[in-house]
Amino acid sequence: MRLPALLCLVLLLSGCAARDQLPDYAANRAQDLPATSYDAVILARDGTRLSATVFQPALKAGETAPLIVHTHGWGGWRVTGPDGFYGKTMMSGRAALKAWKAGYWVVSYDQRGWGGSDGRIEMMDPRFEVNDASAVIDWAAQHLPRLRMDGSNDPRVGMLGESYGGAVQLLAAAEDKRIDAIVPIATWYDLSDALAPDGQLKIGWGGVLLSLGIATGYDLGKFAQADYLQTASGRMTAPVQAELADHSLARYCAEGRRPHADALLIQGLRDTLFPLDQGLQIRQCLRQGDTDVRLLGMQGGHILPPPLQAWSGLPPFNNEPVIHCGERAINLYQGILAWYEEKLRQRPGAADSVPSLCISLDLDQGLALDDLPPPGPQVALPATRIRPGTSGWLQPSTFIPLKRIDESSALLGSAEVRLTEPLGQGKDALLFASLAVRDAKGSTRILDEQVKPLMNSGSTKLNAVSASLAPGDELGLLVRGFSGQYLFNSSWRLSAVDLQGEVQLPALLPLAPRVASRP
Numbered sequence: 001m002r003l004p005a006l007l008c009l010v011l012l013l014s015g016c017a018a019r020d021q022l023p024d025y026a027a028n029r030a031q032d033l034p035a036t037s038y039d040a041v042i043l044a045r046d047g048t049r050l051s052a053t054v055f056q057p058a059l060k061a062g063e064t065a066p067l068i069v070h071t072h073g074w075g076g077w078r079v080t081g082p083d084g085f086y087g088k089t090m091m092s093g094r095a096a097l098k099a100w101k102a103g104y105w106v107v108s109y110d111q112r113g114w115g116g117s118d119g120r121i122e123m124m125d126p127r128f129e130v131n132d133a134s135a136v137i138d139w140a141a142q143h144l145p146r147l148r149m150d151g152s153n154d155p156r157v158g159m160l161g162e163s164y165g166g167a168v169q170l171l172a173a174a175e176d177k178r179i180d181a182i183v184p185i186a187t188w189y190d191l192s193d194a195l196a197p198d199g200q201l202k203i204g205w206g207g208v209l210l211s212l213g214i215a216t217g218y219d220l221g222k223f224a225q226a227d228y229l230q231t232a233s234g235r236m237t238a239p240v241q242a243e244l245a246d247h248s249l250a251r252y253c254a255e256g257r258r259p260h261a262d263a264l265l266i267q268g269l270r271d272t273l274f275p276l277d278q279g280l281q282i283r284q285c286l287r288q289g290d291t292d293v294r295l296l297g298m299q300g301g302h303i304l305p306p307p308l309q310a311w312s313g314l315p316p317f318n319n320e321p322v323i324h325c326g327e328r329a330i331n332l333y334q335g336i337l338a339w340y341e342e343k344l345r346q347r348p349g350a351a352d353s354v355p356s357l358c359i360s361l362d363l364d365q366g367l368a369l370d371d372l373p374p375p376g377p378q379v380a381l382p383a384t385r386i387r388p389g390t391s392g393w394l395q396p397s398t399f400i401p402l403k404r405i406d407e408s409s410a411l412l413g414s415a416e417v418r419l420t421e422p423l424g425q426g427k428d429a430l431l432f433a434s435l436a437v438r439d440a441k442g443s444t445r446i447l448d449e450q451v452k453p454l455m456n457s458g459s460t461k462l463n464a465v466s467a468s469l470a471p472g473d474e475l476g477l478l479v480r481g482f483s484g485q486y487l488f489n490s491s492w493r494l495s496a497v498d499l500q501g502e503v504q505l506p507a508l509l510p511l512a513p514r515v516a517s518r519p
Helices: 003-014 085-089 091-101 129-143 164-175 191-195 203-215 226-233 238-246 249-254 276-286 332-343
Strands: 036-043 049-056 067-071 105-109 149-151 157-162 179-185 262-268 293-298 322-325 328-331 357-360 366-369 378-386 398-404 409-413 416-419 432-438 444-446 458-461 465-469 474-480 497-504 507-510
Touching (some): 036 129, 049 091, 049 129, 067 091, 085 091, 091 105, 091 157, 091 179, 091 332, 105 129, 129 157, 157 164, 157 332, 164 179, 164 249, 191 238, 203 226, 238 249, 249 276, 262 276, 262 332, 276 293, 293 322, 293 332, 328 332, 378 398, 378 416, 378 474, 432 465
Parallel strands (some): 067 105, 067 157, 157 179, 179 262, 262 293, 293 357, 322 366
Antiparallel strands (some): 036 049, 049 105, 322 328, 357 366, 398 474, 409 465, 409 507, 416 458, 416 497, 432 474
16 A cells, blocks of 8 residues: 555544644634634643644624534544535534534534544543543633633533534533533443443444444553453453443432533434433433433434344444424434524524424334323233244244234334243343334334343343334244344353243334325
8 A cells, every 4th residue: 555545544544633723813803704614732621632623603793603512423533624524424523514504613522532632532431531521611712702601711502422422411511511502412321231231242332343443543551451351251341330330321310410401312213332212311311400301213323234234324323314203304403403593592492393202213204202102011921932042043033922913003112021930040041132023924023123132030121112013013022042233142052941921012102004105
């Protein structure tokens, strides 16, 4: 490979370190400001250098604008300019550029350890990544002119970002009262539970995240420690679980430290890293306070590359631009801007088009709700014999029918599997379960591709799903002993186990049948 090409590849994978290019704002204090962008270096509170790109909006003399702080996801880097990779490819990057063109100041920065920023990745440690967000706001209040201000060193500020960049918003908004509005996209409520339900690590995602980290220059320091290395066996160690839980909103909520900002949450149904459940738990936590909290459930999110999940465009993250909420279609980008217009520019009613809760059923329809409906019926789980060591790869997975659908229905929520007898002695009887539908032609599909390990005994709440069901469909449980999402976790137990108990189904709501379009 020629040297120039190699340098380009390195820049693409690692982002680029910013050089201070702060304009001389004192010279044009009374003049119009043109729309432009430039790089800056921001010092974190511990002295770490953070690379940032500032997007200056077009402002008339005397006009002010709110600030939006943009944070990237794991393995990513900041929006480096109007034509930067992140701004063209990723949901939050596109939204950040649209906000800039709509007249907002936008500061996009590389979180510590990523892109052009110094420091080591600390997995959303409140002392480091969370504090860094406040340092960016400090810097903006000191250096950017014509910010809309709520008080001294207190700009009118929103935040925006997906995944890793969504988590920092939730914790920063709990720590820093200056943050007025946030848009966390496809992020976590409890990182330890999301990555490793019941301690079973999602090895499929572990491999993707590790590869992204190495490719984009992450410091192996913390992750070369024994406790982290041992998770490669498929079980998350107790010290790692405890640390990741401490760096999650779940811990903050348990201690009564909820975010102070109004929150527009966007979560994906087919997201197998941070499923809809994580967004619903965030919503439940935030609604205990006095802030405005709304949630949009889209189809996309973190999608594993094939064959682990169906091809969906751009792994490992993608989204559809429009979701359907009842009779209304909402462009997600316009919805985000409407949110900022109401919460940052303080235009009452600007975000009235965004419902309290919208859950997509598929790319063409969805539900607009005030709250989640109560669970559906409780049904018996017929006694079923399964061999964990071969089921799901040498033998087909087992479909256990639970309920036949008699009318067009919308399915929404989580199923709960309650076993009346342990699967087997010890931990060698691990099974994986999904809510699934078998249609009238005998074809079976896993709803939203969600898979979860079953507790050896007791109750397991499966990941939340949504679907439109037709008369004749059979709703059931698909059970196997092997799952690509949990690649190293299979028990390999050759002797059979007996599965029996009951299942609490999700809500089933009447749904108007689709009218076939004319050819």
